[in-house]
Amino acid sequence: MQLSEMQQWLAQRRDQGLYRQEQLLQPLPEGQLSFDGQTLLNFSGNDYLGLANAPSLRQAFADAALSVGSAATGSPLVTGFQPAHAELCSVLCDWLGVEAVLLFSSGFAANQAMLSALVASDELLLLDKYCHASMQDVLMHGKLRFKRFPHQDFQALGQLLVKAQDKAVVVATEGVFSMDGDITDTQALLALLSAQQPLLLDDAHGIGVLGEEGRGSWQHCGAKATQLQCLMANFGKALAGQGGFLAGCRDVIDYIRQQSRHYIYSTALSPALCQAMVHSIELCRREQWRRDKLAENIALFRAGALAEGLPLCASLTAIQPLLCPDNGSAMLWSQALKQAGIWLTAIRPPTVPQARLRICLSAAHSPAQIAKLIGALIKTRPAATGSN
Template identity: 40%
Template sequence: MKDLRPLLEQARQDHLYRRPRVLESPQQPEVVVDGQAMLSFTSNDYLGLAADARVAEAFRKGIDRWGSGSGAAHLVTGHSRAHQQLEEELAAFTGRERALLFSSGYMANLAVITALLGRGDTVIEDRLDHASLVDAARLSGARLLRFVHGDLDAAERQLSKASGEKLLAVDGVFSMDGDLADLPALAELCRQQDTWLMVDDAHGLGVLGASGRGSLEHWDLGNEQTPVLMGTLGKAFGTAGAFVAGSGALIETLIQQARTYIFTTALPAAVAEATRCSLQILQEESWRRTRLQELVAQFWEGAASLGFELPPSSTPIQPLIAGSSEKALEWSGLLAEQGVLVTAIRPPTVPPGSARLRITFSASHTDAHLQCLLSAMERLPR
């Protein structure tokens, strides 16, 4: 039996060892982590709905109505009226024929690619796509071709090599860099090559677009140009789970063939009820998206005045590139000493040599919170 201890020790020596922090408060800008009061800039709760009182009340009412667990997979007895209503509301929100709920974005991505493609087919992906898209391609048995991040010429070259059924999968907003995929150009390439375009909009939905409909609204793209949309509910929506939206034929195919749908217990119905509430808030309170834009603009101005050069990102995800894992950990530790929580992101989450602080904003952050962050950043060695 393999001795695992040397691998763990090597991870420590390479500054790649990880441990979970213990959160002792609701998910909000001011938190208690491992017993210490901190100002958090490390959550994906972009709209500040994870601890919203209205969403929590909908959750409580959902538990009173449905209990704490779904008890079974969707295709057994786990699909409640609350699940059905949420799917219908998500379909309407995204402008699609149907939507299908999953327990996580990871499982949703696995579902789509493994159900639509197999041996003899081809998946094309951006090098910085989320790990779940990469794993889905590998598990499908299809050939996986990847292209340099954001390089449209490279994407076209890979498409020209593809055979069988073809699917190009891409993040709408890249989770560690915060930049946007050029979806109009990719959609045109896919049209020319008779290729599915799948958009993982986990970090775009709720954040981008006047109505919060995400990357597709931002680029004004229709259903025919982007036939497969995946969105998660644990970020801007403030709850948990994920969904795939598309044509009736696509959703019915996933119901019949996607193993991560067929063989997984459904999310608790109470989560569906809470998400129905957050979906309504997300659409009605556009000020939350406006506030995010204000925070990002103020942060860019403040970071520039301190001499930091930031990669191009207009989203709440703002990477501060340190380079080495050791330096990223040092920066994160120095911020923590000042009461500011920002996670150090290291390989394999990001490519070697690009370890960073991943600073994320929430609509709940105040100007005072932002000033605390900038004041702490001023003390970082460069």
């Protein structure tokens, strides 16, 4: 593409209010951050359990950097599978009750690997319309046959399953939807599927947060990990790290290992990070108080916000979206909140169908911070946002 065409395109993005840019932030303890010399409350991060600032996790990472080093030095099948990687895999298997795990440099890569390997060319993939970009992107490659069903509409999914008749079908969805916060009833979904219709689940926002010892949304709904053909989750949210993984039975994971270009041709995770993630999982399993505190914060926020007539969605998780009528009002609201000491990024199309403020709660937030958020939301709310 010519430089002038790029410049024209960039100017158009700015005019449409769709231009994206990083903001230089300094994270601070207790759910805060510093931006441009100002300290703000952070309600946009995915540090659901408050582990990002846990002193023992920081210490574990520092110790691991000294003992096992930062560099994997190669892809997993070359030099990048070391004792730290093996230990993390075995800890994940023990925690989630699966036979095998493959580590990836991101959840994005793990999702791409999962769909690319596990949907054969003669199969039909049925995917929730709101699934994350990492899954939607695989569909753009043009190699998979797919149909999207309306968000969480199991009746529509049932009709697609009937229509597919004898055709082999694979279903993929998310355990907790990243922009809406709603939980998929995995057990009810599994009940719709036959033994020959595998379910692939992205639990990026469920792991650590839901289920016993934070195993995830599938367990919260009464399912077992072994009922999923493949489970994807990542370390970058509740577990306060980086990277992703796929989990399942030995043969499914081995099949992905042989097939996945994201696994074979990419540098493995840092061994220091793997060792730190072993510690993070230990904290996550042991420290139930973090999930209890998060649940208290969610209940507190919802009760306060609903009492004030804020237009909340039905979500019962840490992700609490406030829908806005248009991009402009979402941006205005977000900017006014910044003036009031609250960091809350506006999420706009094409990331979501309707502009919104996506509030992310954490166990690191205090009741006083949540009260301040509600007060600021009411004070800064643009007239057009209405109430429930």
